[in-house]
Amino acid sequence: MIKKLLLLGFFFSCAVTGTANAEGKALVLDGSTTVGPVAKSFATYFTKKYGVRVMVSESGSGNGAKSLINGSCTIAAMSRAMKDAEIAAARKKGVNPVAHVVALDGLAMVVHPGNPVRSLSKAQISSIYRGAITNWKEVGGVNSRIVVIQRESNSGTQESFKELVIGKGVQMTGNAETQSSNGSVKSRVSTTLSAIGFLGLGFVDSSVRVIAVNGVLPSVKTVKDGTYPVSRPLYFYTNGQPAGAVKQFIDLSKTVEGKGMISELGFVNR
Amino acid sequence: MAEESVGERNRSNAFVVSARKRALQKVAKKAGEGMLFSVAFFVAVIVLFIFYFVARDAIPFFQIRGFSEFFTSSNWYPADEPGEFGALAIIYGSLMVTLGSAMIAVPMGVAAAICLSDILPFSIRQYAKPVIEMLAAIPSVAFGFFALVVLAPLMQDHGGPMLMWGWWILVSPFLLLSVIVISDLLTANIKDEKRRQQRHWMLLIVLGLSSIFLLFKVGSVLNGIQILTGTNALNVSIILSFMALPTIVSVSEDALQAVGRDIREGSYALGATRAETIIKTILPAASSGILAAVILGIMRALGETMVVWMASGNSSHIPEPWFNYLEAIRTLTATIAGDMGEADQVTGSARFHVLFAMGLLLLIISFISNLVSERIVVRQRKILSGQ
Numbered sequence: 275m276i277k278k279l280l281l282l283g284f285f286f287s288c289a290v291t292g293t294a295n296a297e298g299k300a301l302v303l304d305g306s307t308t309v310g311p312v313a314k315s316f317a318t319y320f321t322k323k324y325g326v327r328v329m330v331s332e333s334g335s336g337n338g339a340k341s342l343i344n345g346s347c348t349i350a351a352m353s354r355a356m357k358d359a360e361i362a363a364a365r366k367k368g369v370n371p372v373a374h375v376v377a378l379d380g381l382a383m384v385v386h387p388g389n390p391v392r393s394l395s396k397a398q399i400s401s402i403y404r405g406a407i408t409n410w411k412e413v414g415g416v417n418s419r420i421v422v423i424q425r426e427s428n429s430g431t432q433e434s435f436k437e438l439v440i441g442k443g444v445q446m447t448g449n450a451e452t453q454s455s456n457g458s459v460k461s462r463v464s465t466t467l468s469a470i471g472f473l474g475l476g477f478v479d480s481s482v483r484v485i486a487v488n489g490v491l492p493s494v495k496t497v498k499d500g501t502y503p504v505s506r507p508l509y510f511y512t513n514g515q516p517a518g519a520v521k522q523f524i525d526l527s528k529t530v531e532g533k534g535m536i537s538e539l540g541f542v543n544r
Numbered sequence: 545m546a547e548e549s550v551g552e553r554n555r556s557n558a559f560v561v562s563a564r565k566r567a568l569q570k571v572a573k574k575a576g577e578g579m580l581f582s583v584a585f586f587v588a589v590i591v592l593f594i595f596y597f598v599a600r601d602a603i604p605f606f607q608i609r610g611f612s613e614f615f616t617s618s619n620w621y622p623a624d625e626p627g628e629f630g631a632l633a634i635i636y637g638s639l640m641v642t643l644g645s646a647m648i649a650v651p652m653g654v655a656a657a658i659c660l661s662d663i664l665p666f667s668i669r670q671y672a673k674p675v676i677e678m679l680a681a682i683p684s685v686a687f688g689f690f691a692l693v694v695l696a697p698l699m700q701d702h703g704g705p706m707l708m709w710g711w712w713i714l715v716s717p718f719l720l721l722s723v724i725v726i727s728d729l730l731t732a733n734i735k736d737e738k739r740r741q742q743r744h745w746m747l748l749i750v751l752g753l754s755s756i757f758l759l760f761k762v763g764s765v766l767n768g769i770q771i772l773t774g775t776n777a778l779n780v781s782i783i784l785s786f787m788a789l790p791t792i793v794s795v796s797e798d799a800l801q802a803v804g805r806d807i808r809e810g811s812y813a814l815g816a817t818r819a820e821t822i823i824k825t826i827l828p829a830a831s832s833g834i835l836a837a838v839i840l841g842i843m844r845a846l847g848e849t850m851v852v853w854m855a856s857g858n859s860s861h862i863p864e865p866w867f868n869y870l871e872a873i874r875t876l877t878a879t880i881a882g883d884m885g886e887a888d889q890v891t892g893s894a895r896f897h898v899l900f901a902m903g904l905l906l907l908i909i910s911f912i913s914n915l916v917s918e919r920i921v922v923r924q925r926k927i928l929s930g931q
Binding site for chain 1: 620623625633693696700854861872883
């Protein structure tokens with residue numbers, strides 16, 4: 275019995291030290307669900323090439339910032355810039371957040387493929403999300419109430435959308451439905467005839483219809499040259515200037531392979 | 545006799561053989577009792593601790609923002625600068641889906657329990673009950689996924705016909721039963737057998753026709769409804785009722801079984817039919833247990849998070865009109881789950897503490913309903929035992 279217990283204890287200690295060793299070498303990424311696909315394909319490539327384990331979790335930009343501040347991740351993936359309050363909190367904990375732009379992303383406004391509306395102005399979109407326009411016929415569609423779909427409050431996509439389209443300090447309508455990821459926004463819009471939502475450009479596929487904003491459709495070209503009005507950079511945040519494996523990982527976005535992965539996922543290279 | 549004397553001898557032997565062994569037994573007894581007591585004490589302390597820690601983080605919210613905004617405003621903008629924390633619509637949403645799921649799950653669950661305990665033969669019940677209880681083993685995220693991916697689009701595409709068929713299937717048996725029972729009751733006092741029969745048939749035909757008219761009229765109105773968004777209060781209520789069903793069925797079936805064969809046979813012996821026995825004897829006798837089952841089921845619905853987070857639409861407004869189950873709503877549990885990510889001391893404390901205020905509210909609601917159910921069970925037991 276005692277022997278067995280000892281053996282068990284031995285195994286446990288091995289397991290604990292084993293994971294501790296792996297943690298020491300592994301990179302931990304946390305944050306945006308938008309940057310998630312880029313981080314994941316970087317991680318797969320990086321592990322294959324350098325043999326370093328990379329763990330990627332997607333819990334929202336806000337959570338990414340929190341994890342970086344708490345020290346529970348090495349790289350925070352964020353689809354918005356850190357807020358002043360977050361930077362202040364980080365400084366207080368002795369963390370010095372440094373931003374690295376990985377890629378550019380357009381926020382595509384999407385509707386159901388059966389919706390006849392092809393284009394909206396930025397002001398119209400803003401009115402829809404503020405609750406001033408509630409029916410599709412007011413913007414040239416059929417007579418049906420608009421089902422407004424937004425993201426939850428810890429989404430970087432939501433924050434960027436608010437900042438880029440609606441403006442700071444303006445309230446969005448309480449009637450808006452809230453979804454927790456790009457994927458669920460897409461699935462809601464693709465199944466709901468009168469819905470409108472916004473997605474990272476990389477998540478757009480044929481199940482939803484992308485509409486033009488101010489007459490410009492989002493694409494690699496229009497995002498890159500800045501003619502598409504709703505675009506933003508995507509960030510990796512590190513604590514201090516990166517070195518070693520962390521630097522290698524972040525610099526992947528400047529390599530040919532990294533750029534290939536970014537554009538393959540539908541994002542835009544800087 | 546012989547066995548008894550052998551037992552006697554053994555006991556006295558044990559008594560005589562060793563005082564040491566006896567002392568050891570005593571110590572073991574004390575140790576065992578102490579352990580059981582400490583475990584029970586620990587559980588009680590955990591409950592107190594939960595209350596304490598939730599309240600500790602909830603009270604600062606009321607200190608910062610006061611009570612009136614939280615309970616009377618439905619402007620929920622926690623992320624804005626400055627934020628607004630009106631939770632009225634969210635509290636309302638929670639109550640709405642809880643009530644909705646109770647309205648579906650309670651009649652179905654109690655009916656299923658009666659069927660299991662008093663109508664189905666034992667051989668079928670043996671298999672039926674475990675199958676119903678298996679519903680409880682399905683993880684809530686699977687229910688949520690089903691609600692979001694299957695039920696929501698289905699409601700949008702075929703909402704009207706679905707409502708109509710649901711109405712027909714759910715309401716027609718009740719109408720049929722009530723037509724029979726009402727016409728029976730209304731003619732029970734007529735002495736002349738022939739006239740009674742005539743009246744009975746007349747009533748049956750009139751009531752039957754009018755209830756068929758009602759069925760089709762309401763059905764056609766429902767058929768015309770276009771459901772705009774499938775992630776709404778009705779969707780969540782349906783799924784939550786499925787999740788509450790196994791609890792309600794299983795616990796109330798146990799309560800019905802506990803009534804005992806003697807009471808049933810007593811009732812039959814007095815000349816009661818099976819329906820009379822079930823309605824007038826067994827149900828009243830088991831009512832406290834059934835009530836406990838209902839409250840347990842409702843608590844399950846109120847506390848469920850994943851399904852409502854995925855399928856309620858999470859839009860914090862009170863539907864218009866207020867009983868409109870076809871609009872998206874937001875519940876307390878989903879708000880806590882959804883906003884916890886960003887709500888940290890980092891981004892402003894009211895935003896963090898408001899979630900604990902919601903948690904405290906949920907805790908208080910469940911605490912009160914547990915107390916109430918406890919009281920009812922105790923009182924019912926007293927009445928039944930004739931005190």
